[in-house]
Amino acid sequence: MKLELSRVAQGGWRLGVLKELGKTRRHTLEVPGCLLYTRCGTVPHLTQDTLNTLRNLPPVTQVTLSTIAEHQEVLEEFKDGFRKFAGLHDTVLYCSLHDPATACRTGHITNKTVSVWGSGGRIELTVAKFMALQKAVQPDWYQSMADGETWQTDTSRKRVRKSVDRTLAHLDEILLIHHKTQELQGLDVFGVVEGGDILEERVRSARETAKRPVAGFCLDSLQTGSMDQVLRTQLITAVTKELPEDKPRLLQGVGRPDEVLACVEAGVDLFESFFPFQVTERGCALSFNFDISSDPERAVLEMGEESGTAGDSQENGAVNPDDQTQMTSFEIDLKDERYREDFRPLVEGCGCYCCRSHQRAYLHHLLVTNELLAGVLLMIHNTAHYHAFFSALREALAHDKLDLLKRRVLNRGGDGQEEISPLEGGDKGE
Structure with a gap:
């Protein structure tokens, strides 16, 4: 090689x-x-x-x-x-x-x-x-x-x-x-x-x-x-x-x-x-923002808004060091009752089959009834989302946007994702 x-x-x-x-x-x-x-x-x-x-x-x-x-x-x-x-x-x-x-x-x-x-x-x-x-x-x-x-x-x-x-x-x-x-x-x-x-x-x-x-x-x-x-x-x-x-x-x-x-x-x-598999086993879906395609004016405004919290990874992704099975703030727990009547896709703008074809409520139903299809759909989404994150990472390095990507990822994790904007950097080609 x-x-x-x-x-x-x-x-x-x-x-x-x-x-x-x-x-x-x-x-x-x-x-x-x-x-x-x-x-x-x-x-x-x-x-x-x-x-x-x-x-x-x-x-x-x-x-x-x-x-x-x-x-x-x-x-x-x-x-x-x-x-x-x-x-x-x-x-x-x-x-x-x-x-x-x-x-x-x-x-x-x-x-x-x-x-x-x-x-x-x-x-x-x-x-x-x-x-x-x-x-x-x-x-x-x-x-x-x-x-x-x-x-x-x-x-x-x-x-x-x-x-x-x-x-x-x-x-x-x-x-x-x-x-x-x-x-x-x-x-x-x-x-x-x-x-x-x-x-x-x-x-x-x-x-x-x-x-x-x-x-x-x-x-x-x-x-x-x-x-x-x-x-x-x-x-x-x-x-x-x-x-x-x-x-x-x-x-x-x-x-x-x-x-x-x-x-x-x-x-x-x-x-x-292996991280998408661990998230799937928890009955969760990856839901964090890695969109770096925003216009410059919006980026400047967000830089000011987020300056007090940027880079605080301990707060925005921390896990118990003795328990790697614990949910992180980069995912949403679809077994939670709040998703029973949530008819949005897992992540707005994600192009994977799961997000195109099903809603959070359906995934919640599959999980609480222990249907095997839940693991299939979650693994499809989590795999697509995770690899799209790496594509965004390479794009950020190529265009000097690593700081912007870090702000997106570190400050928009987990259940805070309820109002995230569409992922322009997601996998839309399927």
Whole structure:
């Protein structure tokens, strides 16, 4: 893969295109951007035909070893890789270690192994088993093994240092096997940057990982709930200074819009798009404003009106750090009785099938009666809305409107969305 940057802020955000993706080297992915989140190769609640009704989806599909490791024997017997096995066809396949929408269990890391959890329980992975899985899955790029059990704030410095050492040792073994294995030629490996909340270890991990022949970097143990956004931004800023500019940086476990904006400003290129799924599971709909097409006079007026609250992400998107299942202020809870007779679309101006064809009252009815269609319609909307947000983010960077976008997103969240204006930046092309 090859990263071409068109605009770069000093020590901050990057705008560009990730080119030559996949074995055919013909796919591209705009950055900042996100991957398509799946579970065992399927976007939750959606069939492949339903998913194909959505436009402007990323060309990179994420699968996780936590959901497919237990199928290793089947994939080895199939021989043609997971993409063909799951009917994914024309997509770039990225294989990560853990499911970002599921909390990782701790206490099962050794010097030689890491563990993932499938439907049948814990699966312990040595480097040899990990690489055998990559041969069976045949992804286009994959994340190296890592000891990521340092996201808790009370982790000792000694434990964090051991995490960095183990992760680097795993990477060295994996690269050695990778370059000797014919079936893995042409695949890209992402090194993992660990270090918990200790700045010195983060920097050391980044420097050492950057010395290895990796195609990009995964920033791990910085997920939502692990630390406050100020500390996360400081660590990411320090890490990205140690990484080469021509290789992409993928942040794991962060999906909230306010956190995405802060991390993009710190130099992150790619994100995992699990947040729409979490919102859907709560019976909620994403409903935040990212319209940056307003006329200049209106923008100046709103700048004055919002100057007292702009950037207050703790108030406008905060969650309980110990409970990532809590509703955020970027969504509306359609199970609430207030929506029983609300005949508006989820978001005015949104072009997704759900907003074009159904009202909030209908979604409320489906949710309170436990109809499976509720998850389908919510996932359609939440996926379209979230990816349209990333399109607006890239447009804002290209036209020097990032401050305007931040005011829109950070000050127009959740139930405060009842009177939002149409989303000119939404997905209207379906």
